[in-house]
Amino acid sequence: MSGCREPVSWEALVDYWSRDLPAAEQEAIENHLFGCAACSAASAGVAAITEALRSEIPPLLTREALAVLRAGGLRIVENRMAPGERKQVPFPATADLLLHRLGGLDLSRASRVRFTLRVEGSDQPIVEIDDAPFDRESGAVLLACQHHFDVFPPDTVAEVRARDDSGAETVAEYTILHQYAG
Amino acid sequence: MRSAPEPAAACYRTRVLPDELADDELVRRIAGGGLDAGQAEEALCRRFAPRIRLYGLRHLRDEDRARDLVQTVLLGVIEACRAGRVQEADKVDRYVLGTCRNAAGRMRETEARTRPLEGEPDIAGPADTIEVIDRRRLTRCLAELESRAARVLMLSFQEERTAEEIAAQLAMAPGNVRVVRHRALAALRRCFDRAEEARS
Numbered sequence: 001m002s003g004c005r006e007p008v009s010w011e012a013l014v015d016y017w018s019r020d021l022p023a024a025e026q027e028a029i030e031n032h033l034f035g036c037a038a039c040s041a042a043s044a045g046v047a048a049i050t051e052a053l054r055s056e057i058p059p060l061l062t063r064e065a066l067a068v069l070r071a072g073g074l075r076i077v078e079n080r081m082a083p084g085e086r087k088q089v090p091f092p093a094t095a096d097l098l099l100h101r102l103g104g105l106d107l108s109r110a111s112r113v114r115f116t117l118r119v120e121g122s123d124q125p126i127v128e129i130d131d132a133p134f135d136r137e138s139g140a141v142l143l144a145c146q147h148h149f150d151v152f153p154p155d156t157v158a159e160v161r162a163r164d165d166s167g168a169e170t171v172a173e174y175t176i177l178h179q180y181a182g
Numbered sequence: 183m184r185s186a187p188e189p190a191a192a193c194y195r196t197r198v199l200p201d202e203l204a205d206d207e208l209v210r211r212i213a214g215g216g217l218d219a220g221q222a223e224e225a226l227c228r229r230f231a232p233r234i235r236l237y238g239l240r241h242l243r244d245e246d247r248a249r250d251l252v253q254t255v256l257l258g259v260i261e262a263c264r265a266g267r268v269q270e271a272d273k274v275d276r277y278v279l280g281t282c283r284n285a286a287g288r289m290r291e292t293e294a295r296t297r298p299l300e301g302e303p304d305i306a307g308p309a310d311t312i313e314v315i316d317r318r319r320l321t322r323c324l325a326e327l328e329s330r331a332a333r334v335l336m337l338s339f340q341e342e343r344t345a346e347e348i349a350a351q352l353a354m355a356p357g358n359v360r361v362v363r364h365r366a367l368a369a370l371r372r373c374f375d376r377a378e379e380a381r382s
Contacts, residue, residue: 011364017240018363020344033233034282035275040233044312047236049370052315053339054243128329131351148317152325 003038013043017050057097060115061142062133069097083172091145093181102160102174103140110134110162115141120155120175134162147180154178201225206271212263213271219264226263227256230278236312237279241286254285315374323373331366338363 008016008029015021016029033040057069070076077095081087082104091098107113115132118125134141141160158174203211203225211222234255238248258281262268268277324332333352337343343351345359352359 010368011360014364014367015360018338018345019240019342020338020360030237030279031276033236034230034279037229040236043236044232045371046367047239048313048315049367049374050339051239051312052317052320053335056317056320056340058336058340125329126325127332129333130329131333146317148321151318151321 004036006032007036008032008039008042010042010046013039013046014050016043017046057144057146059117059127059144060129060132061099061144063135063138063142065133066099066142066144079176081174081176083174086175086177088177088179090179091147091181093147096146098145098178100143100145100158100174100176101138101140102143102158102172103138105134105139105141105160105162105170105172107134107136107139107162109164110136111165112163113141114161114163115143116159116161117143118157118159119153120157120177126152126156132160134160145178150178150180154180201228204272205229205274209263209268209271209274212260213266213268215264223260223263226260226274230259230275231256232312234278234282237282238286239312242289247289251282251285251289255281258285316377319374319377320370323370326373327366327369331362331369334359334362335366335370 012021012025012029016026021029033043058065061069066076074096075094076097076099077092078099078101079089080101080103089098089100112130113132113134115127115129116125117127132141141158143158155175155177158176160172160174161169162172163169203222205226208222208226208229212219212226231252234252235248238251239245242248242251255278259268259274259278262277262281263274268274270277324335327335330352334348337348337351338345345356345363348354348359349356354362
């Protein structure tokens with residue numbers, strides 16, 4: 001980095017923006033950043049990404065997170081699906097979020113749920129979460145699609161693997177054929 | 183009845199900037215109140231506004247509140263410079279940071295936005311915004327990461343978990359979580375920079 005004899009490292013800037021630093025280290029970094037244009041610019045480069053990540057809605061939601069989004073005024077369209085179902089689902093331009101309720105599951109004794117979203121006809125996962133959040137009460141996983149997911153092919157297969165404490169596993173697949181507006 | 187706002191700091195009225203001057207020289211020129219004091223104010227604002235904005239984003243977690251912080255802090259600093267209250271001109275960066283910490287603390291305590299008074303200049307103008315990340319590009323870049331790295335980023339930034347909490351959830355060592363996070367963010371940065379290069 002030009003213009004700084006002792007630049008703050010990438011790792012330190014990431015920890016700083018992760019809000020995962022002891023107070024003393026955080027203060028030391030801030031003391032440096034306020035006096036150093038080069039490191040401040042580097043910090044902005046990290047912040048651009050971390051704050052973009054923070055503003056993203058995660059692909060899987062808890063019931064509580066969904067309630068927060070609703071309370072915040074997000075326009076949400078819901079699509080209920082049963083295991084093995086394959087259907088076309090329009091994503092209207094007037095909605096901010098297309099919420100797929102991947103239901104029909106007995107999650108009452110589930111200890112861990114693994115979720116995978118892949119393009120239909122492909123083994124390549126788009127999203128893969130080993131410890132997926134799930135709604136035990138309603139027996140559903142809540143998949144939240146946003147308009148910018150149209151960067152992926154629209155025909156997708158969601159797989160939910162639920163495991164209980166005894167090690168027994170149940171698997172359900174849902175084939176979602178997204179119809180993005182525009 | 184609210185009193186009339188202070189005259190706008192000159193940083194918003196002129197466009198000729200002595201950006202090459204050191205901090206202490208800018209402070210001295212502002213305090214001197216000479217013909218070039220206005221340009222010095224503008225240069226000081228341009229220099230510190232992005233840093234205050236970042237501090238605000240980091241601590242107040244909100245773009246609007248960060249902009250308000252820029253406004254509040256710069257007005258306070260400029261007034262202090264004009265009044266000769268910045269004793270150590272070569273350490274004005276520390277003065278700005280101290281003002282930031284105090285103002286952000288007050289904003290957090292009250293949980294109220296300190297909205298600028300009517301008629302005050304907009305210090306935190308569009309030129310100060312940090313790079314806007316394209317959401318489609320972000321989605322693509324995230325999909326290129328290994329699933330564990332993407333999960334660490336999600337837990338870190340969307341669920342605000344510490345490295346220790348993530349380590350417990352994903353059966354990793356906390357140090358390993360940090361390493362994965364460092365590398366994943368570096369990969370995202372490279373992915374964005376590649377896209378920028380391709381565009382230009």
